[in-house]
Structure formats: C-alpha cells, structure tokens
Amino acid sequence: xxxxxxxxxxxxxxxxxxxxxxxxxxxxxxxxxxxxxxxxxxxxxxxxxxxxxxxxxxxxxxxxxxxxxxxxxxxxxxxxxxxxxxxxxxxxxxxxxxxxxxxxxxxxxxxxxxxxxxxxxxxxxxxxxxxxxxxxxxxxxxxxxxxxxxxxxxxxxxxxxxxxxxxxxxxxxxxxxxxxxxxxxx
Amino acid sequence: xxxxxxxxxxxxxxxxxxxxxxxxxxxxxxxxxxxxxxxxxxxxxxxxxxxxxxxxxxxxxxxxxxxxxxxxxxxxxxxxxxxxxxxxxxxxxxxxxxxxxxxxxxxxxxxxxxxxxxxxxxxxxxxxxxxxxxxxxxxxxx
Numbered sequence: 348x349x350x351x352x353x354x355x356x357x358x359x360x361x362x363x364x365x366x367x368x369x370x371x372x373x374x375x376x377x378x379x380x381x382x383x384x385x386x387x388x389x390x391x392x393x394x395x396x397x398x399x400x401x402x403x404x405x406x407x408x409x410x411x412x413x414x415x416x417x418x419x420x421x422x423x424x425x426x427x428x429x430x431x432x433x434x435x436x437x438x439x440x441x442x443x444x445x446x447x448x449x450x451x452x453x454x455x456x457x458x459x460x461x462x463x464x465x466x467x468x469x470x471x472x473x474x475x476x477x478x479x480x481x482x483x484x485x486x487x488x489x490x491x492x493x494x495x496x497x498x499x500x501x502x503x504x505x506x507x508x509x510x511x512x513x514x515x516x517x518x519x520x521x522x523x524x525x526x527x528x529x530x531x532x533x
Numbered sequence: 534x535x536x537x538x539x540x541x542x543x544x545x546x547x548x549x550x551x552x553x554x555x556x557x558x559x560x561x562x563x564x565x566x567x568x569x570x571x572x573x574x575x576x577x578x579x580x581x582x583x584x585x586x587x588x589x590x591x592x593x594x595x596x597x598x599x600x601x602x603x604x605x606x607x608x609x610x611x612x613x614x615x616x617x618x619x620x621x622x623x624x625x626x627x628x629x630x631x632x633x634x635x636x637x638x639x640x641x642x643x644x645x646x647x648x649x650x651x652x653x654x655x656x657x658x659x660x661x662x663x664x665x666x667x668x669x670x671x672x673x674x675x
Contacts, residue, residue, distance in 0.1 A: 468534075468543070468550055468590025487670065488591035489550055504550070 413515055413522035418451070420458070420516045427452040427474040427484075427495070430460070432523045449512045449523055450474055450484070452495070460514035461497045462526055466507040484509065496531040508532045534593045535585060544593060552621040553669070554593045557581060558608055558631065561599045569643070573628050576646055576658070580626075583662040588669070593620065605631050612636050622672060626665065639668045 371379075414432045422428070427450040436445045449460040463471050465486040472493065476485035483500065484493035492500040497509035511531070513524030534540035534551055544551050559574050561567075574597065581594050595615075598608060612623045612633065625631065625638040641664075644657050 465590060468547060470590040471587045486590070488588055 413513065413517070413524040415517055416521045416523060418521045419519055420521055421519065423451055423453050423458065423521065425453050427461070430521055430523065449514070451514060451521060458514045458516070458521065459496075459531070460512035460521075460523060461529075462510040462512060464510070465491055465505060466499065466509060467491050467505045472509070497529045498532040534589060536593070536596050540593075548619040551591055551593055552619075553591055553673070554595060554615045554620040554623045555581075555584070555626055555669075556595050556598050556608065556611065556615075556623060557626040558598045558600055558605070559628070560601070562601055569645075572646055573643055576644055576661075577626065577628070577641070579654075579658045580641065580662050580665060583658060584665060587662070587666060592669075605633055608633055608636075624669065624672060637672050639665055641665065 414434055416430050416432045418428065418430045429448050430451045431446055431448045433444055433446045436443055448463060450463055451458060451460045453459070461484075463473075463484075465472050465488065467486065467489060470486050470488040470491075472484040472486045472491070474484055475481045476487060477483070477490070477492070480492055482495060484495075484497070485491070486493075486505065489504045491503045491505040493505065493509055494500065497511065499505035499508055508529035508531075510526050511529050512526050515522045515524065534544055557577050559577060560570050561574075562570065577597070584592065585594055593615075595611075598611065600608070608625065608631075612625075612635075615623050623636055625633055625636050626641065627638055628641055628643050630640055631638060641661060644661065646654055646657075649657075
C-alpha cells in the first residue's frame, strides 16, 4: 500500500496510457484480493458466532409460546376436564412427540389448569377417582388426595400442592403454557 | 419408576412406597413366528410407557425380561432378588400363561399393531393398559 513515489512514477510511466486498470500495481492487486478473500473468511467465521450468541433471544419466543389444544373454552365447566396437549421433546439425539394433559376448570370466568402429576412420587392423579371423595383429586398409588385448587390434603402422602399451568384462550380454544408452582394455595 | 440411574436412586429411599415390581417377560425365539413376537414386544413397550405415566410412584418396571424357550428359571431368580430388595409385590406381565410360583401373572391380549392408524393404536393401547392397571390395583387390594 505504501508504495514510494519513485516506484509509482516508474510504473505509471512504464504502463502509462493503457486505461484505469493499468494503474493498479501487482502489489496492490494482491493486497486487494487478499483483503477481499480475507474479509470473506473473517465474515464466514464471525457471522455464525454472532448468530450463536444471539440464538437464545430468538429461541425464547418460540419455546415460550402456548400450545393450542383441541378443547373449546366453552366446553370447560367448573368440573375439572382432561385437556390433552402435544409437544416435541428432544432427549439427546432422539426427538419424540409427547402428549400430556392438564386438569382444566373454570373458577367464575377464570380458567385454571392443574398438572396431573402427583407431588409425592409422580403418579397421575384423577378427578373424583375415589368414590369416597367425589370432589377431590385422587392419586391411586398411595391414596393421596388434593382439593380442587390443588392443595394436598393433610394426612395423605403428597408433600405439596399440584403444579399449575399457564392457561389461555386462542380462537375459542384452550391453550396451555408453562408450568409453575401452585399460586392458588397460599 | 424404571431401571435407570435416577429412578433407582429414588427407589433406594422410597422402597416403602414403591413396593411393586413389574417384570415384563417376552419371548425372543427366532423361528417362523418371530415377526409376531417382535410385534408383541413393540406393543408391550407402549403399554409400559403408559403404565409408567399412570403409576410411576408405586411401580418399578424392570427392563424387558427376554426368554428363549420354555425355561423361566431366570425369572424366578430375579423375582427372589426383587423380594429380597424389599418389593412386596412382583407381577409378571406376559402374552402367554407361564407358571412362576408365587408370582401373579397378568396376561395381555396380543394386538396386531401392523399398519394401524396412530389414533386407533393409541386407543387400543389405552384399553389394554386400563385392563392391566385394574388388575394391578386388584392385586394391591387383595
């Protein structure tokens, strides 16, 4: 790049009068092409890195979105109803479709969704599964009981209240979101 | 619970609650009807998956116990080990009647799953699973 005047002058004299292209020396040409190729290579390395760094930002929006179910909000009553939802789960290198469900009911106008996974050792609880307790969630494994808001009945094995799901409505259908600790029971 | 590192660690501390072992026994003979045996194995794995979801907190479902021929002595040995470990009940899950002393056996119906629509298959697995579930609860209550 820092060619001395002497050389440039010599070159211009030597190649003089052959148009614009002739003003580029061999050294300049090599420099420019090296810079060009170099910047492509640098971009090839830096761009994917930048994309990886930003990836979590793009991902959160997708994973946080609610899952639409096939149950209409109008079908939900005050009686807890089983609402299936399906999502893709990736275990190491194996991707599979998983169907789970939530117990959904209406409290006034508000929808409430409870996880059916017993907080004792992880069995599936059913609404009114025990004939003696028609208004409670029942765990068949060790006769655990939960009230309708998910609170564990003292004296039965469960160690905490049932988890809740974020629940919403989209086009008249129930949507299920993230799971969180029960907030109905304080 | 399944025979995995995490679940077995839980079982160590909770053996008083997880008191039932399910041993799925399947044949793996290589003969003219092995295709149908393979189908049974696929089917029993679906049943196991659903059963695990329903009664995770009280069952240990052991890995598939594969048998060749009619000899079920290894199952007996395994059953005794489970008993020594602390399991109150051991139940064999199988597609055919086998006599394994002092061990209740739940015989499942063989459902041909080939080319079946996913929804129909799911319904059939569910139906069969419910039968097995009821049988297990009956054994607990007896």
